[in-house]
Amino acid sequence: MVTARLPLFPLNSALFPGLVLPLHIFEERYRALVGDLLALPEDAPRRFAVVAIKDGNEVAPTGPDGVDTTAGAGLGPDPAKSLFQVGCIAEAATIGEREDGGFEVVATGTTRFRLLSVDASGPYLTAEVEELPEEPGEGAGTLAAGVARAFRTYQKRLAGAQDRTLVAVQELPDDPSVLSYLVAAATIFETPAKQLLLEAPDTAARLAAELPLLRREAAVIGKLPSLPAVDLTRQPASLN
Structure with missing residues (x-):
């Protein structure tokens, strides 16, 4: 069983292996996530986990100062319960920084995973995931x-x-x-x-x-x- 701890992107749609995922990043917690991806060594894969939302949404209300830094905001008190349990690992191929401090990211789905746990204690969600092999099946x-x-x-x-x-x-x-x-x-x-x-x-x-x-x-x-x-x-x- 191959497991990994990865940054988590909850989205309102499912990502599939081999498919391209363009992302506009301009909210504070996701800027922090992409910033951490950029800080990785050049030869390290910039991987993150994408999972579809079944309850709630990834767009969180802002606080009094206009910035919401709650990792699981918009997903309820237990983010894991608001998410589907199978998602897809994505690898960022390109990350471009915008003048407003946001990012343009182009990623590709690579491997399906099963969600084992979600951690909302940091500036953005992270998850422990178990990679799922792709079996051909019969016929x-x-x-x-x-x-x-x-x-x-x-x-x-x-x-x-x-x-x-x-x-x-x-x-x-x-x-x-x-x-x-x-x-x-x-x-x-x-x-x-x-x-x-x-x-x-x-x-x-x-x-x-x-x-x-x-x-x-x-x-x-x-x-x-x-x-x-x-x-x-x-x-x-x-x-x-």
């Missing part, structure tokens, strides 16, 4: 082919419902695990559904769960005359 290759077809149908119907044209057919990865995470991230499922996909015990289980979700959503979209425009590209998350 992942066969399931991947079906999910790829269902995902293409989903994309086409979604584009049609939004009066959009698919400029080009996206080439999907051959690796079943990579495909499972790409589909989970690219769909517009709500956070609880995405979280269940993140928590799947192996690739085959994740793909098996995605197939009926994609077919159901494509069927629903096909019956609607139009949908509000939804930006399917991942937008930078703001931690304020």
